[in-house]
Amino acid sequence: MTPDTVVMVGQDAMIVAIKLTAPVLLSSLAVGLIIAMFQAATQINEMTLTFVPKLITIGLVLMIAGPWMLQVLIDYFQTAVKDVPGLIG
Numbered sequence: 662m663t664p665d666t667v668v669m670v671g672q673d674a675m676i677v678a679i680k681l682t683a684p685v686l687l688s689s690l691a692v693g694l695i696i697a698m699f700q701a702a703t704q705i706n707e708m709t710l711t712f713v714p715k716l717i718t719i720g721l722v723l724m725i726a727g728p729w730m731l732q733v734l735i736d737y738f739q740t741a742v743k744d745v746p747g748l749i750g
Contacts, residue, residue, distance in 0.1 A: 666748055670741075677737045684726045685719055692718045 696711045723730075 662748055670748065673737070673741075677733060680733055681730050684722050684730070688718050688722045689715050 692714050693711055696714055700706065700710065
């Protein structure tokens with residue numbers, strides 16, 4: 662296994678990890694920003710106000726994007742298993 666192969670495998674794993682986490686993190690970030698602007702405008706300084714909307718948003722994103730995320734993970738795993746003989750030899 663050459664260093665180039667290790668870098669390639671690591672790069673592919675990082676790309677899949679970014680694809681899987683981006684929908685959840687970006688939606689959570691957007692909801693947090695909207696709630697923060699609302700808190701700044703109304704001067705409500707309640708720390709737990711962002712928890713419930715973020716939790717609901719994450720649940721909705723996982724329900725909507727969950728099948729796609731699972732398919733990306735399955736495709737990556739199947740490709741990785743198929744490539745093992747070529748990576749070792």
